[in-house]
Amino acid sequence: MTRFLARRLLNYLVLLVLASFLTFGLASLSFHPLDSLLQRNPRPPQSSIQAKSDELGLDKPIPIRYTHWLSNAVRGDFGTTVAGQPVADQLWGRIGVSLRLVFIGSVIGAVLGVVIGAWSAIRQYRLSDRVITVLCLLVLSTPTFVIANLLILGALRVNSVFGVHVFEYIGESSSTLGGDAWSQFVDRLQHLVLPTLTLALGAIAGYSRYQRNAMLDVLGQDFIRTARAKGLTRRRALFKHGLRTALIPMTTLFAYGVSGLVTGAVFTEKIFGWHGMGEWVVQGIATQDINIVAAVTVFTGATVLLGGLLSDIIYAALDPRVRVQ
């Protein structure tokens, strides 16, 4: 078990390094980071442009630039932005913002998705199953940025009905944040609901669709009938033998799901004005900033790999065959 996980971890680390090289290389080929300096009016002196070019090592070949970046990044120095601030200054705060979104979104998405999917499989072709199936298809056909805006429109309606701001949809906390710990907590919660819901809705719909199929496959198997025949209650047979087996194929899906949520977070952060990694990468691409983009890629890659590792652990816990090998 430990060796299995250690091998996976090593594999993931190599993939992470290669992935960061791929983005760094692509960004270096595609971006012209000096443009934002050259287009300033008045134009900065040639010496400062030269200094920026030297700092980014623009005259050196890309592999050398990458190794330089990597050796600094390992020590926690992710270079500076085009505007001149160190990337590391904003990095940790933004990671916190994004991780909160992605973590809560993926946990809610996975748990509710599995519950709803399993429930609708048990109630196959009843009204509740049909309603859930249609709703899931509708949510899956709606892009994140449309869901977010529809939720905002709905929240406005609710706010005007109650006459107070029940839901907040700009930023992650009010700018006039003060008062005791409780009111701060409530304020953050009000801001958290809509973005999290945006991310979670898509995840719930995706997981429940697959969980329903996996569960239906399992329910038709002989061992469920055996379990019922030897005298287990329907509930015990379904949960102990049905759900556990149906969860195994879902764990692989979980790894992909995290990557989908990270992409979804780009839109969610942009629309709700959260200053997280997703908003940053949009800003980084718009200002042609290699260092920001590389730092965000390492973060997204690490998040996806963490999700992958987590799904490996759950897989090993659910499926005894992995532990024997």
Place this chain on the structure above:
Amino acid sequence: MSEPVTTTSSATAKSGVDVANFASRRTLVWRRFLSNRPAVVALAILALLFIGCYTLPPLLPYNYTDLDYLALQQPPTLKHWFGTNALGQDLLAQTLRGMQKSMLIGLCVALVSTVIAATVGAIAGYFGGWRDRALMWLVDLLLVVPSFILIAIVTPSLGQAARVFWLIVLFSIFGWMISSRMVRGLTMSLREREFVTAARYMGVSNTKIIVRHIVPNVASILIIDTVLNVGLAIIGETGLSFLGFGVQPPDVSLGTLIADGTKSATTFPWVFMFPAGMLVTIVLCANLIGDGLRDALDPDSRPPRRGKKK
């Protein structure tokens, strides 16, 4: 997927059964698809939208760039069916133009990425060994970096001229990984089947075996996947344009229209609702058709109804 596709039916002819009365596999699939009402309706709507977005614009009094200064930010009227935006542009003309772009990109990306997925998956699954390891490792690598960010990184260096073409290329390059894994899994089980072994012992080359025996037998998965990928590709393209990295103004895509609409969605809802509604309709139709095709091509995947035995 349950039975291998056979091109000749001489065996049944010899057994004395009247072949003419047998429904061919294609007829059966078509009949099963037609019995799925939501999928048929979705197909009709999608076909109508596709034809409409190409034939309607020349008939409209307004081009998608024309400005009507007498109608700024107006709700839907008889003159402007979808209303106008802050500049006085006709939203119907703009939405149709955006649909042209988005549907074209979605369709092309789905086709190209399915071809890549079939090639990679069949090679990895059929040959196994180092080819399999290398290709699946590449898949893992591409799945680690959110492909969406990679595409967004490359877009600033694209020219204005062939932008749509390059968007199709980029989305195809980063959109085949998960399908190729499915094809690989199916190919690995097909490789052990008798008809493949027989072909190999008869000296048929590997390329020919893949083209003639493997690919036709994973065809149903490929067809379903192509249709479902259309929806994904459209969501990807509109998302990229929404962030400002896809289709660039003055040209429009559903994504740029929705991005413009969100700024005033609370006060002038029609600027947001019409493009967003069209986008959701298109993707929903593509998904419904995909599901209908899955049920028609692969009846085993659909569990038996309650009360009926397998």
